[in-house]
Amino acid sequence: MQQFTHMVGSRTYGFRDLKDLMAKATPARSGDNLAGVAAASAEERVAAQMTLAALPLSTFLNEALIPYESDEVTRLIIDSHDAPAFAVLRHLTVGDFRNWLLSDDADEAALAAASPGITPEMAAAVSKIMRIQDLILVAKKCRVVxxxxxxxxxxxxxxxxxxxxxxxxxxxxxxxxxxxxxxxxxxxxxxxxxxxxxxxxxxxxxxxxxxxxxxxxxxxxxxxxxxxxxxxxxxxxxxxxxxxxxxxxxxxxxxxxxxxxxxxxxxxxxxxxxxxxxxxxxxxxxxxxxxxxxxxxxxxxxxxxxxxxxxxxxxxxxxxxxxxxxxxxxxxxxxxxxxxxxxxxxxxxxxxxxxxxxxxxxxxxxxxxxxxxxxxxxxxxxxxxxxxxxxxxxxxxxxxxxxxxxxxxxxxxxxxxxxxxxxxxxxxxxxxxxxMRIFTADDYITLGQAVPAPFQAALPRLA
Structure with a gap:
């Protein structure tokens, strides 16, 4: 099980394993405090995020956060992973992955093609080092119909x-x-x-x-x-x-x-x-x-x-x-x-x-x-x-x-x-x-006017 360290100034922060690193890198929230897995300080959180950004994406294919043998969701994630779709991302770190997602190369078609190769842990990891505007920009480019x-x-x-x-x-x-x-x-x-x-x-x-x-x-x-x-x-x-x-x-x-x-x-x-x-x-x-x-x-x-x-x-x-x-x-x-x-x-x-x-x-x-x-x-x-x-x-x-x-x-x-x-x-x-004349031709709702005729018969039954 891989351990991680990162130095901030004169202080070295250690993370006992991948799940600890992921938890400490997460933006603050009360549930993680309740579970006892959150970073103890903003400085420790930044150290974890910097460590996570340098981590190869392929790490998540080699180290399961929950053991394969004891969890069917882990088995689903590993067994359904699309290696050819992941090939374009295999050489990236989590930080590189963020940069690629924000780039013009990651357009709607590229994101759809890569999606089967992205595991939930990879998605969670990159989200932890993204700003609000990053989350919005990339999600806007994803088209799911x-x-x-x-x-x-x-x-x-x-x-x-x-x-x-x-x-x-x-x-x-x-x-x-x-x-x-x-x-x-x-x-x-x-x-x-x-x-x-x-x-x-x-x-x-x-x-x-x-x-x-x-x-x-x-x-x-x-x-x-x-x-x-x-x-x-x-x-x-x-x-x-x-x-x-x-x-x-x-x-x-x-x-x-x-x-x-x-x-x-x-x-x-x-x-x-x-x-x-x-x-x-x-x-x-x-x-x-x-x-x-x-x-x-x-x-x-x-x-x-x-x-x-x-x-x-x-x-x-x-x-x-x-x-x-x-x-x-x-x-x-x-x-x-x-x-x-x-x-x-x-x-x-x-x-x-x-x-x-x-x-x-x-x-x-x-x-x-x-x-x-x-x-x-x-x-x-x-x-x-x-x-x-x-x-x-x-x-x-x-x-x-x-x-x-x-x-x-x-x-x-x-x-x-x-x-x-x-x-x-x-x-x-x-x-x-x-x-039904609920919307008008200019796509705005018809407010303050009569209830459309097809619905009028329903009103006495609702009174």
């Missing part, structure tokens, strides 16, 4: 997940939120509900309701009930009209076990969804959520820093060619990301690493009410993610999830980001919005 009933991730597009959660799963309450979101141009990524009552009959009921809404109004989007993958498999077996299979995932076998999943179960779910053939323009059927701190909270982090664990989750996601992935960046709480500054940095790191690894990455720009953060911090992160080419964000009435009790982005927030940054919804969804 997926499809089901519409096409997600095209250039100059920002999609939204319409999240009409209700604390009692009341059908009228859910429908009212869906209508509200659609009238603000939200919902092209997915209409996705976190059920308050998580069981198979309830999943089937909500899936059926969403399917009826999508079919009645001819909406080119997809639905998802964010239940455990085993519930979705059971719902499919009972004939439910499932579009997407959802699951929270993490970057270690132990953390995934705490979620009650493994790679074989995810593969079973993917095949079950594919067998339904419900996509019209594509067959990406999986939806994954991640978040820094999940492996630590499950005591499944193996002494790794939380951002490296998070990047390893993207290897799991990449295996199943998902339609959507998003980090729920500030949801776990201040124990892992203490304040707005840490949440902003983490959201941009997650987006960068996932895009570099070829994932259609979105972000739940969010925080809990006991974190040292507020909506102004979320405005900053939302704007930076929009500039970085984020695939999708959340749309929730008033930015306040009344079922999950956290703060995120509203329908208005997504509309703001689209207007300020010149972004549009998915093309099929944009055309539908114009056909």
């Amino acid at each position: 997926t499809a089901f009933r519409n096409t997600i991730g095209l250039k100059d597009r920002l999609s939204t997940r319409l999240q009409p959660n209700h604390p009692t799963d009341d059908a009228s309450g859910i429908a009212a939120s869906v209508l509200d979101g659609l009238l603000y141009g939200s919902g092209d990524a997915v209409i996705g509900i976190n059920p308050a009552t998580d069981n198979v009959p309830q999943v089937i009921r909500i899936v059926g309701m969403l399917d009826e809404i999508i079919a009645r109004y001819g909406i080119p989007t997809q639905s998802c009930v964010l239940t455990h993958v085993t519930n979705t498999i059971a719902a499919i077996e009972r004939g439910a009209p499932v579009d997407l299979v959802f699951q929270s995932i993490a970057g270690t076998e132990a953390a995934n076990a705490s979620f009650g999943v493994n790679l074989a179960l995810l593969a079973e779910a993917q095949q079950a969804a594919l067998s339904l053939g419900r996509g019209t323009v594509g067959n990406n059927v999986m939806y994954f959520e991640t978040g820094q701190g999940s492996a630590l909270s499950a005591n499944g982090h193996h002494g790794l820093d939380q951002q490296t664990c998070e990047a390893r989750a993207y290897a799991v996601a990449r295996r199943f060619q998902p339609l959507l992935v998003n980090t729920v960046v500030g949801f776990i709480g201040p124990e892992y990301l203490y304040d707005g500054k840490q949440i902003i940095r983490a959201g941009l790191e997650d987006h960068f690493c996932a895009k570099l690894l070829g994932l259609p990455m979105g972000c739940d720009v969010c925080y809990t009410n006991h974190a040292e953060a507020d909506q102004n911090d979320m405005d900053v992160l939302l704007t930076l993610l929009g500039a970085a080419g984020c695939t999708f964000v959340m749309g929730i009435p008033g930015s306040d999830d009344i079922m999950l009790n956290y703060q995120t982005t509203s329908f208005h927030d997504a509309l703001y980001a689209r207007r300020v940054l010149g972004l549009k919804p998915a093309p099929e969804f944009e055309a539908w919005l114009k056909d």
